[in-house]
Structure formats: structure tokens, C-alpha cells
Amino acid sequence: MSRKKAVKSKAATSSPSAGSPAGKGTGKAARSSPGIVQMNGVVHPSRPSISNSSEFYDIAFKVMLVGDSGVGKTCLLVRFKDGAFLAGSFISTVGIDFRNKVLNIDGVKVKLQIWDTAGQERFRSVTHAYYRDAHALLLLYDVTNKASFDNIQAWLTEIHEYAQQDVVLMLLGNKARSAIVLTLQEFGVPFMETSARSGLNVELAFTAVAKELKHRSMKDPSEKFTLHEYVSKEMKGTGCCRS
Ligand SMILES: Nc1nc2c(ncn2[C@@H]2O[C@H](COP(=O)(O)OP(=O)(O)OP(=O)(O)O)[C@@H](O)[C@H]2O)c(=O)[nH]1
Numbered sequence: 001m002s003r004k005k006a007v008k009s010k011a012a013t014s015s016p017s018a019g020s021p022a023g024k025g026t027g028k029a030a031r032s033s034p035g036i037v038q039m040n041g042v043v044h045p046s047r048p049s050i051s052n053s054s055e056f057y058d059i060a061f062k063v064m065l066v067g068d069s070g071v072g073k074t075c076l077l078v079r080f081k082d083g084a085f086l087a088g089s090f091i092s093t094v095g096i097d098f099r100n101k102v103l104n105i106d107g108v109k110v111k112l113q114i115w116d117t118a119g120q121e122r123f124r125s126v127t128h129a130y131y132r133d134a135h136a137l138l139l140l141y142d143v144t145n146k147a148s149f150d151n152i153q154a155w156l157t158e159i160h161e162y163a164q165q166d167v168v169l170m171l172l173g174n175k176a177r178s179a180i181v182l183t184l185q186e187f188g189v190p191f192m193e194t195s196a197r198s199g200l201n202v203e204l205a206f207t208a209v210a211k212e213l214k215h216r217s218m219k220d221p222s223e224k225f226t227l228h229e230y231v232s233k234e235m236k237g238t239g240c241c242r243s
Helices: 003-008 027-032 073-082 121-131 146-150 152-162 202-218 227-234
Strands: 036-039 042-045 059-067 096-105 108-117 136-142 168-174 191-193
Touching: 059 073, 059 121, 059 152, 059 202, 073 096, 073 108, 073 136, 073 168, 073 202, 096 121, 096 202, 108 121, 108 202, 121 152, 136 146, 136 152, 136 202, 146 152, 168 202, 168 227, 191 202, 202 227
Parallel strands: 059 108, 059 136, 136 168, 168 191
Antiparallel strands: 036 042, 042 059, 096 108
């Protein structure tokens, strides 16, 4: 991997660390995630902890964005983290990088460590190494690019091969333009359309995943939550026709 490109690109590369995705990596990963330990597959702070955005959190999870190159993974993450759209020329991600965001889910501070992977084929072996520690995967395709939709099955096969069996999985049709709310049953995975450009359903996608992860982690029998139901109840159309 070219060092020069990594600096120039949207994302730098970093290495996964066995069994401790957030705690002991090299470079950015290690510096950005102090004080995190993994227990029963869920990442908890070893003591009341702060994320690199200086916010306290109660539980932390690792979320990965995957999908073909150009479907909008980096833009989705930037929209969610900074509320902005990365316009201008497309610079492909090199390797993998992450950003943290803490969400307040029903009074619980849930930190999402969101890994943005490179969609290009040549980086596949790098990203494979990160799958096993992921608690959730957001699989993106581009609604304006049929090839990216046709590749979903191949991505799912890869996910089943490398990720944990119980990983939380959601399919996102990004670059959505229409106000029509689609429900895609084909893959048996919760689905919604998003737009990194307009912000459509971006917050909702990450919130839904955070709710599901928090629900699984807390195992509160009084709390009835299913990702499918939450997504179909909350999902909105754009109400306009530009993406
Ligand atoms: N119209 C529109 N364009 C988008 C949207 N999201 C991303 N784009 C554009 O699509 C191109 C690719 O976006 P990226 O976020 O860089 O794609 P990526 O999936 O991270 O690509 P790789 O890093 O190669 O894996 C850029 O030119 C973006 O401006 C969207 O919601 N709507």
C-alpha cells in the first residue's frame, strides 16, 4: 500500500490487532481508542471512559461499512459524523480508517467506532482481517449503479465467511433520490435507502444499529426491540427528487 496515497486519500491504513480491535492497533487505531477492553464480544470501557471526541460512553461497538468502491461509504460516514457532504472529485479510500461517534440511546451512551473500508478489490484481504471483530456491518450499494446492486450477494457471501455469525447486518441503498419508501425483501436483511448527499435516513441507519447492539448487550427482557420493525416504522422518503 502506498504511503503517499494513504496520506492523500480520505483514509489512512492501520492494522487490525488480534482480539482487540479498538485497543491495541497501530497508528491511528491505537491512539484514538484508549481504555477499551472486550468482554463477551462486546466492547466495554475498562472504567468510565471517554472517546476521542471527549464524550463519556457506557458501551462501545465496532461497526464496519462495506460495499463496492464508489457507493458512498466515506460520504455516509462523514455525513453522520460531521453533518456534511463530501462533494467534489471522488478519491477512493486506501485500506481502512475509522471515526468514533457517541449516541444517546434511551439514556445509555453508546459509542460506535465506525470503520470505513476500501471498496476496491485490491484491498479485500486487508478488510477481511477486520470482519471478525465487527459487531455490525452496514453493506452499501449505489441505487444509481446496477453493478453495485448485483454484487450484494457476493458481499453477503464474503460477510458470512469472515464475520461473526451473529453480526448485526443492514443493507443500505445509498444515493437515493425518490420519496418512495422501498422494502427490499430479497436478501432477508433489514434495508433502507439513504443519501449521504441530502442526509436522508443517515442518522436513522446508525441509530437503528446502535439500538440493536445496545438491546443485545443489555438483554433487558422488558425492552421489546427488533431491528426490522424499528427500521420499517421509522424510515422516511426524501420528499424531493434530488440526491
Ligand atoms: N449524488 C450522490 N452522490 C454521492 C452520495 N454519496 C456519495 N456520493 C458520491 O459518490 C462518490 C463516491 O463516494 P465515496 O464515499 O468516496 O465512496 P466509497 O464507497 O467510500 O468508495 P471507496 O472509498 O472507493 O470504497 C463521490 O463522488 C461522492 O460525492 C449520495 O448520497 N448522493
